[in-house]
Amino acid sequence: MVTGIKFNGIDNLLEARNKEADRGYWDIVWNRPEEASMFTRIEGTTFKVVANTDDIVELSFVSSWSNSSESYLAPLIIDKRFVVRRGSSGFYGYAIFNHPKGWPDLDIGEARIAFKLNGQKFRYMAISDERQRVMPTDEDRASGRVLDYKEAVLLTGPSNSELEGEVNSNYIGFVYAFDVNHLKNSKKTKKKKKPLQLASIDKNPPQRYAIYTIHKMLFSRGSNAYVSGDDPMPVGGLQVDDKYQYSCENQENKVHGWISSDPPVGFWMITPSDESHTAGPVKQDLTSHVGPTTLNVFYSNHYAGKDVSMSFRNGEAWKKVYGPFMVYVNSVSPEEDQSKLWADAKGQMLMETASWPYDFISSDDYPSAAGRGTVSGQLSVRDRYMANRDMAAGSAYVGLAAPGEVGSWQTNTKGYQFWTRANENGSFEIKNVRPGIYGLYAWVPGFIGDYKYHLNVMVKPGSEIQVDPLVFSPPRSGPTLWEIGIPDRTAAEFYVPLPNPRFMNNLFKNGIGERFRQYGLWDRYSELYPKNDLVYTVGVDNYHRDWFFAHVTRKTGNSTYVPTTWRIDFHLQNVNFRGTYRLQMAVASATLSRISIGVNNLSQQPPSSTGRFGNDNAIARHGIHGLYWTFGFDVPGSRLRRGTNSIYLAQSSSARTPFEGVMYDYIRFESPPRMN
Structure with a gap:
């Protein structure tokens, strides 16, 4: 446990009013198979000085399970490390999780480190250049009114006058x-x-x-x-606070933290690499929130659900290093602008990122740069209905993760992942890869679907691997007749309504910012469509304005919700009655969903359906995406007609809660394939 951090005249940057075990700590949420989950703070039972020189000190605190251990201890060996370097304003931390072969089965639901800061000092929080604000306190939340779930609280009388009655x-x-x-x-x-x-x-x-x-x-x-x-x-007098409004994607979660104004001091969590975080670069998770609390969440199923799980069965052996990360503290003089603290923290983050992998870590489980490898190549896209030649996969996400099926990287939790973005020519280079056997995965903004290289890639220390030219053929059956949205794995391009002013969170420095982060948007659908559901006319409507960002249930009063059916109307001048058309549908998020597809007749038997899928809860947690899904549905030409046609997207009749629904990423209707 970290019980105190003294800096720049503040005796303890952490909350001294808390018990020592509730200030700075690692914790896990875990369970044995078929048993209830337990929240456990990881307390070391053995202590060792790993390194002690004039320039560096590294300490090890190990917690280990044995057959005689208490039932609340997870069957793991967890080695928590803390590193202090001369001349460094802060300290580093990492942990080695080990489940030896033959140990008891378990499930892990969350692994993170948390710091609870001095609430009398730290009142201003910064997540990004845009998301910064004076924050309410724990006491403000305790006196507020809980809304649709416990994390969302309406602040009925905040103690800070800067929050009370604030009009943005x-x-x-x-x-x-x-x-x-x-x-x-x-x-x-x-x-x-x-x-x-x-x-x-x-x-x-x-x-x-x-x-x-x-x-x-x-x-x-x-x-x-x-x-x-x-x-x-x-x-502003009645605002909502919800920790999920401050979530961030792994790829953007590099630095966040808090500022004290008296004296001007910053406390920052810096994550120079997300190689040990789970489920890829766009997986979202918590950062900092009311407390004041700062987190580094290495594994959770937030914005994913049980599709992203970590289970160990039949004595499976596993070891993983989480981190290292840096806790950075800084200060300015009282006369200086406190925004310099944030700017300095960003500068420190860039320095830490440039220094990755670190050369001062003592554990053999953390390879230095010399013990890692590089994988490079070039990716193209082949879609003959878009271009006669292969197209450069510019800005493609290309990554290495555990071997698996196409797209399995987004549910991979036990291994490491290494990602990069291709340049405009589709060329990529993945640096500093740990030794191991990986699958090579990719996806390309502007195209639906996922790519996987047909061979596994073996990386050894010092490897410089150049893979063969890669070609991604995205899902495609025939020419595009019409499309809705942008295939970018989010619903951000669609109509996100303004929040109810009763439930605002002024979390953006300039204006309202990303509206999807506001509370209660699911009920806005019922206000826009109180009786009749959304109807979108291809060629007339604009999806930026006329396509609601989430296909949710409708509130009918008294906290009662009913399923909804959306309709897409489109005109066909000619129909190939003997051909097969195809509806391509990419989904950016789904929670307990089943979408049935009807063509000109919703009651057709049997209807096409996605089947039940998804549990990422991104609608409630203010995400604009969760896990990504793709579906394809054949439409016989005999079901179509010349003139106006309709496609129905119907929720399951069992959808009865406000958060059951999907966020579509992109929908495309294709005509039958061309004959060569």
Whole structure:
């Protein structure tokens, strides 16, 4: 356990009011098969000085299970390491997890390190250049009102005057500018009266209210945009706090932390490499949140569900090094701008990243640069319905992960992963790869599907491997008739509504930022479509404006939700009645979902279906994607007709909660293959 960190006149950067075991600690969530999960803080039972020179000290704290161990101890050997270097403003940490061959079976649900900071000092949190803010306290959350789940709390009386009654003027202007535009551009708007009117604002503290007069706006689809009368809505006085609003993808999770203003001190978690994090570069997880708390989550099933699991059966042997990471602390003078702390932390992160892999780690389980290898090559895309020649896979994600099926990297948890982005010519180089046997995987923005090299790649110390030219043939049956969205594995291009001002979180420095991170957007669908579901007309509608970002259930009152059916209308001038058309569907997120596909008749027997899939919970956790899925459905030409046709996307009749649904990434309808 880390019980105290003294720096720049602060006796303890950690929360001294907490018990010593609740300040800085590693923990795991685990269980034996068929038993309930347990949360366990990892306490070392043996101590060793691994290195002790004028320039470096490395300490080892080992926790080990034995047959006589208490039942709350996981059957693992966990070696926690801490490293202090001369001249370094902070310390390094890593842990070696070991499940020796023949040890008892177990499941691991989470592995992380947590630091709980001095709540009297650290009030400002920074996750990125855009996501920074003064934060509420644990006490503010405790006195607030829990919303649809325990992590989301409405702050009813924050102790910090900077949070009470705060009106984000950027947000108000954006409400007016965007949603009026959205309504006016919706087809066949029948009422021309001003749809959104900003009324009076009482500027006297402690409460300032923005009062909206919202008029009913009728769409051709028969829905009301908003249904409300004059209603005082405290924009900043009542805010939502939810730790999942501060989540980050592995590839972007390089530095985050907290700032104290008196004295000006920063506390930062720096992750120079995500090779030991699970499920690839776009896997999302927690960072820092109210506490003040700072995390480094090496494994969890957040934004993935049980599809991303870590289970050990039949005495499976396993060992993995999590980290190293750096805890960096910095300071400026009281006269300086405190934003310099964040800028300096980013600079330190770049230095740590450039120094990876570290050359000062003592464990033989962590290879230095000389003990690693490099894999390089070039990837092209072959789609003859788009181009007569192979196309360069510019900006492709190319990675090494444990051998498996196509796309298995996104559920791989036990091994290491190494990823890079191809250049504009599709050339790539994956550096500093640990020795081992890997599958070579890729995906290309702008194309659906996943690529896997047909051979495994064996990396040895010092290897410089050049693989043969790679060609990815994405799913394709025939020419494109129409498409909806951008194949980029997210739903970000679709219409993400403004949040209800009652449930705002002003987590962005400038304006509202990424709206999908706001609370309660799932209920906005019911306000836009209170009776009739979404109908999208190809060639008329614009998916940026007319395709809701999440196919969710509809709220009908009294916390009751019902499944919804979306319809895509499209025109065919000619039909090949003997041919086979194909619907390609890429899904960016799914939670307990089953989508049935109907063509011109929803009650067809038997309907095409995705089957039940997904449990990433990204809708509730403010993600714009979770795990990625692709589906293809054949459509006999005999089911189509000249003129207007419809494709139905129907939720399962069992969908009855607000978070059951999917986020589509991309949908494409293809005509029968061309005859050569």
